[in-house]
Amino acid sequence: MDGNGRWAQERGLPRTEGHRRGEKVLLSLVEECLAMGVEALSAYAFSTENWRRSTEEVRFLMGFNRDVLRRQRDYLDSLGVRIRWAGRRPRLWRSVITELERAEQQTRNNTKMTLYMCVNYGGRAEIVDAARHLAEDVRSGKVAARSISEDLFASYLDEPDMPDVDLFLRPSGEQRTSNFLPWQSVYAEMVYQDVLFPDYRPEHLRAAMLEFARRDRRFGGYGQK
Numbered sequence: 001m002d003g004n005g006r007w008a009q010e011r012g013l014p015r016t017e018g019h020r021r022g023e024k025v026l027l028s029l030v031e032e033c034l035a036m037g038v039e040a041l042s043a044y045a046f047s048t049e050n051w052r053r054s055t056e057e058v059r060f061l062m063g064f065n066r067d068v069l070r071r072q073r074d075y076l077d078s079l080g081v082r083i084r085w086a087g088r089r090p091r092l093w094r095s096v097i098t099e100l101e102r103a104e105q106q107t108r109n110n111t112k113m114t115l116y117m118c119v120n121y122g123g124r125a126e127i128v129d130a131a132r133h134l135a136e137d138v139r140s141g142k143v144a145a146r147s148i149s150e151d152l153f154a155s156y157l158d159e160p161d162m163p164d165v166d167l168f169l170r171p172s173g174e175q176r177t178s179n180f181l182p183w184q185s186v187y188a189e190m191v192y193q194d195v196l197f198p199d200y201r202p203e204h205l206r207a208a209m210l211e212f213a214r215r216d217r218r219f220g221g222y223g224q225k
Contacts, residue, residue, distance in 0.1 A: 001026060001043060003172030003196030005057075016060045021198035023068050027075075032202040033113060034079060036209065040114045040163050042086075044180050048122030051091065062093045065119055069099040073106060080112030086158040087121035088129070116162060123182035130156035157183060164188070167212045171197050171204070189215045 004018030011017075026043060033041050045065055051058060069083075076083060083103040100119065134156050137143040143152070154160060165181055168188035175192045177185065191208045193200075 001045070001197045002170060002174055002178075004198055006172070007196040007198040015057060016064075018196075018198050019061065019064055023064075023072075025197055025200050027072065028202060029200070029205055030076065030079070030081060030113070030115060032205050034081070038113060040116065042116040042118055042162070042165070042181060044121065044178075045117055045119045046087075046121070047118075047179060048088065048120060048125050049179065062096055065117075066093065066096045066099045069096075069103050069117075073099075073103045076103075076115065077107050077110065080110045081107060082110040082112075082114045083107045084114055084116050084159055084162075085119060086116055086126070086162070087119045088125060089120075092120040116159060118180070121158070121180075123177075123179045126158050127183060129158075154183070167191060167208065169193070169205075169208050171195050171200050187217070187219055189217065 001022055004022045005015035006018070007021065008015050008018035030041065046061055050061065053061075073083070083100075083106075085100040085104060089097060096119065100117065103117075130153060134143065134148070134153060138145050138148075162184060165185040165188040168177065168181075168185050168190045170177075170191075171193050173192070173194040173196075177190075181188075189212050191211050193204055193208060195204055
């Protein structure tokens with residue numbers, strides 16, 4: 001969900017105003033994804049690298065993530081959306097963790113779509129944490145080293161049930177993945193759009209979906225041609 005700060009600065013507004021605008025955009029995209037039949041959506045809400053931002057902005061983002069969950073939990077629940085959290089606990093505000101856990105608990109039985117909120121998330125951090133926990137289980141004898149496979153390793157990730165990414169969508173004009181879901185995105189189709197997230201509309205999502213539908217997904221094979 002990139003470009004909130006730049007959107008605000010271009011209009012002479014505090015960067016925080018861009019994040020506030022982004023809340024409504026995210027909800028509109030959840031609604032559009034539900035209408036399209038999308039089963040899983042992952043939103044990069046706060047990265048492990050975002051701690052490098054100013055103290056003021058970090059403080060705002062912590063409170064904002066907490067308050068968005070508190071404000072929108074019931075609405076997302078009413079839509080049949082299941083909320084899951086991927087990310088690290090260390091450094092994350094206790095109040096944010098509480099709201100994430102409440103959202104997970106309240107929506108645990110919903111089946112229309114899963115919304116993965118990636119808060120204090122970093123792809124390398126997720127892989128390192130998984131490797132550490134797996135190594136501990138090997139050392140303790142719970143897992144035999146010879147039994148390690150891709151599927152076993154994936155079971156140690158933050159959200160083992162998260163499906164692999166089909167469409168990796170980034171707005172704002174930047175063309176990089178920024179440490180987002182590297183394990184899950186090895187065969188994702190990358191679509192970059194030059195529109196800041198607060199200006200993002202359902203029609204942009206539909207355009208990305210059409211681009212995705214045109215792709216020939218080969219997964220290392222010959223493809224359809």
